[in-house]
Amino acid sequence: MKVVILKDAAAVAAYGAEIFVKQINKKNHSVLGLATGSTPVALYQELIAANKESKVSFSAVRSFNLDEYMGIEGDHPQSYRHFMNEELFNHVDIDKSNTQVPPGNAANPIEACEKYERDIVDMGGIDIQLLGIGRNAHIGFNEPSSSLASRTRVKTLTQATIDDNARFFGADEHQPHLSITMGIGTILESKKVVLLATGEGKAEAIQATVEGPLSAACPASALQMHRNAVLIIDEAAASKLVDKEFYKHIEVENQKLEEMLEL
Numbered sequence: 001m002k003v004v005i006l007k008d009a010a011a012v013a014a015y016g017a018e019i020f021v022k023q024i025n026k027k028n029h030s031v032l033g034l035a036t037g038s039t040p041v042a043l044y045q046e047l048i049a050a051n052k053e054s055k056v057s058f059s060a061v062r063s064f065n066l067d068e069y070m071g072i073e074g075d076h077p078q079s080y081r082h083f084m085n086e087e088l089f090n091h092v093d094i095d096k097s098n099t100q101v102p103p104g105n106a107a108n109p110i111e112a113c114e115k116y117e118r119d120i121v122d123m124g125g126i127d128i129q130l131l132g133i134g135r136n137a138h139i140g141f142n143e144p145s146s147s148l149a150s151r152t153r154v155k156t157l158t159q160a161t162i163d164d165n166a167r168f169f170g171a172d173e174h175q176p177h178l179s180i181t182m183g184i185g186t187i188l189e190s191k192k193v194v195l196l197a198t199g200e201g202k203a204e205a206i207q208a209t210v211e212g213p214l215s216a217a218c219p220a221s222a223l224q225m226h227r228n229a230v231l232i233i234d235e236a237a238a239s240k241l242v243d244k245e246f247y248k249h250i251e252v253e254n255q256k257l258e259e260m261l262e263l
């Protein structure tokens with residue numbers, strides 16, 4: 001996998017957004033896989049700015065989100081549907097009927113998960129999947145011990161994830177302990193994967209993802225099996241990588257190659 005180490009969170013967002021802008025400009029009806037959490041917000045702000053400056057249009061874009069809490073409606077302020085509307089969809093020229101978030105309130109979640117998988121396939125598959133990473137290296141809500149071949153399904157959250165996300169919920173607000181998430185197998189079928197990580201708190205997860213063994217104990221390590229995955233991380237998130245200088249050197253060489261190919 002490609003590891004791009006940048007100065008800070010702002011540089012990570014700008015670099016990641018540029019990849020999405022290029023993808024959409026190359027294929028205006030791209031199918032995007034989108035993520036929630038704090039980390040993607042700055043990238044979404046870059047995309048909103050690019051849209052306002054007419055550098056990119058989302059009018060033909062389709063999207064699938066990674067995950068959603070179970071048992072809350074889409075208009076609940078903590079739902080990931082609400083998050084996506086607030087952080088991206090309400091501010092760009094996307095047709096919301098072309099955007100999907102797993103239905104956390106489905107009467108039959110098993111059937112809903114199967115339909116989600118079918119819908120992705122019917123759209124031609126995900127062209128580019130955005131990911132954050134949990135401190136425990138989860139991707140989507142695929143917590144440690146998730147099968148590396150898993151598909152969209154109901155997933156129980158770990159206490160660590162519940163604690164990490166408690167900051168978004170009011171003291172007397174119900175916080176779901178279950179989710180619907182794309183599986184690791186689903187994510188691995190995306191044509192390209194872009195994972196963002198910033199801050200010291202992610203350093204251990206990033207080290208295990210890049211340099212640790214391929215293991216269900218570290219869900220993001222599954223990306224070692226993806227042919228087109230890029231990790232865009234800041235210096236703090238890169239701080240525990242043993243071969244950090246090598247990854248920086250690779251990136252310099254990649255840049256030279258790209259410049260040469262553009263000539």
Ligand code: PGA
Pocket residue numbers: 036037038039040131132133134135138139140
């Ligand atoms: P964060 O979450 O961006 O809020 O740190 C990442 C994740 O849990 O995937």
